[in-house]
Amino acid sequence: MKKNLLALAAAVSCSFSQAAEKPNIVFIFTDDYSYECQGHLGMEAIQTPNLDRLAKDGTQFTNSYNMGAWAGAVCVASRTMINSGAFVNRAQKTIVEQPQWAELIRDGGYKTYMTGKWHVKKEPAFDVVKDVRGGMPKGSGYNRPVSREDFENGWQPWDIGEGGFWKGGTHWTEVVGDNSVEFINQAAEEEKPFFMYLSFNAPHDPRQSPKEYVDMYPVDDMKVPVNYLPEYPYRKEIGLPDNFRDERLAPYPRTDFAVQVHRREYFASITYLDYHMGRILDALEEHDMMDNTYIIFTADHGLSVGHHGLLGKQNMYEHSMRVPFIVKGPGVEKGKSIDTPIYLQDAMPTTLEWAGVEIPKHVEFKSVNALIAGEATEHYPAIYGKYINFQRMIRKGDWKLMMYPKASKKLRLFNLVKDPNEMNDLADNPEYTSKIEELKTDFKALQDVMGDELDLDNPTAPRAKNKK
Structure with a gap:
């Protein structure tokens, strides 16, 4: 069996390497981009023509997950994992001790380039690094809108005087677009293959974009999520107190109108990002690079923006754990979808x-x-999923079990096929007791693989590892 698997891996690797000698690789990374915000999926009335174009020309993974985080800044954990290659509980150590992604690619004969958000403890090790950004800029936009009058007369996402992503005079999304096109134009004159790490801060808050993009989404036309709640019942127990940053963006309790405003600005920032991604794709096409270039589009995690009474990503729901993941390139089937769960x-x-x-x-x-x-x-x-020691999750097959060890060991059980919006919690239904026990057993086995020392039954004490 092992020999067959090794032979299969070698054959697959060979098929890709034969597609082109040292292909170019473009990695497009976004921040806070939920899987539902892809126009071609039809889940939301959002305009993403260039992402749709990429999906049409490539293969899409419909169940791509972030593994979780050791702190509230989920993006730090996600980006540390992807640049180290290590699972969440070992990534902080691995990123310091081992060569990072860019170094490995560079040693394969590539010119490496990055621009945009980094937010990893270790300095970026690319050949060319331009306009590195932190996690997010300082800006306004908290506890709003408290009323329609506040919405009409208060903070506006297109006001460059508010700073934020307008700091420096050019929106940071445009900066990444400009830098990317500039590098592609330069690379067209060189023979060496390249690896581009293009990291947009968008659509992270403050959700700013030019007025023409915000106007594309009239606030009264915005739909409130079907699983909207004024407040999540276990919010504090799962590690989201009143002063938690992400959750302070809108007032408590949530209102339909506040969620409409935030979703409007979220969608606008995504469509603005999409425009600049289109510029990158156009530049590759203009230089006849597409036939020899692999592209991956994904995000570091998703975002709630009103689902389940939550605003942020510090939870185990699909809207915050799942992200787009699209691959285009030589030998990659066009218009294909793959449902197999991946990270x-x-x-x-x-x-x-x-x-x-x-x-x-x-x-x-x-x-x-x-x-x-x-x-x-x-x-x-x-x-597997985690958030500090407040939350744990396992998804296996159609089922997801969420565990809140500090909320009186509360469990939440969902059948994701029958209940994709996670609205029908089956955990207290005695018919599913055996399913819960099965998933808990599977999760404890996962803990050994992941190096997870949390004892679900006694969250203040280290977990005793299974004896083998």
């Missing part, structure tokens, strides 16, 4: 295979190339 950090080993670089032992995430090639349908036995 977004699988992008790292996937690109190493494209570059002909041996995947080091410290890289724990897995290449998705066998899935793309149709040579595999299984990937991970289950999907």
Whole structure:
């Protein structure tokens, strides 16, 4: 069996390497981008023509997850994982001790380039680094809108005087677009293959964009999510107190109107980002690079923006854990969707295979190339999720079990196929007792793999590892 798997991996790797000699690799990374905000999916009335174009020309993974976080800044954990290749509980150590993604690609004969958000403890190790940004700029936009009058006369996302992503005079999304096109134009004159790490801060708050984009989404036309709540019943117990930053963006309790305003500005920032992504795709096409370039589009995590009474990403719901993941390039089937669950950090080993670089032992995430090639349908036995020691999650098959060890050990059980919006909690239904026990057993086995020391039954004490 092991020999067959090794032969399969070699065949898949060979099929990609034969598609082109040292292909270019473009990684487009966004921040706070929920999977539902892809126009071609039809889940929301959002305009993303260039993302739609990418999906039409490539393969889409419909169940791509972030693994979680050790702190409120979920993006730090996500970006540390993808640049180290290590799972969430080991990523902080690995990023310091091992070569990062860019170094591995560079050693494969690539010119490496990055621009935009970094937010990783270790300094970026690319050949060219331009306009590195932090996690988010200082800006206004908190506790709003408290009324329609506040909405009409208060903070506006197109007001450059408010700073935020307008700091420096040019919107940071435009800066990433400009820098990316500039590098592509330069690379067209060189023979060396390139790896581009293009990291947009958008659509992270403050959700700013030019007025023409905000006007595309009239506030009264915005739909409130079907799983909207004025307040999440376990908010404080899962680690989101009253003063928690992400959750302070809108007033408590939530109102339909406040959520409409935030979703309007969220969608506008995504459509503005989409425009600049289109400029990047156009530049690659203008220089006839598309036939020899792999592109991955994804995000570090999703975002609530009104789902379940939440605003941020510090939760285990689909809207915050799942992200877009689209691959385009030589040998990648067009218009294909793959439902097999993956982690977004699988992008790292996937690109190493494209570059002909041996995947080091410290890289724990897995290449998705066998899935793309149709040579595999299984990937991970289950999907793991964590948020500090306040929340845990396992997704296996159709089922998701969420665990709140500090909320009187509260459990939440959802069938994601029958209940994709996670509105029908089955945890207290005695018919599902055996399913819960099964998932808890599976999760404890996952804890050993992940190096997770949390004892679900006694969250203040270290967990005793299973004896083998």
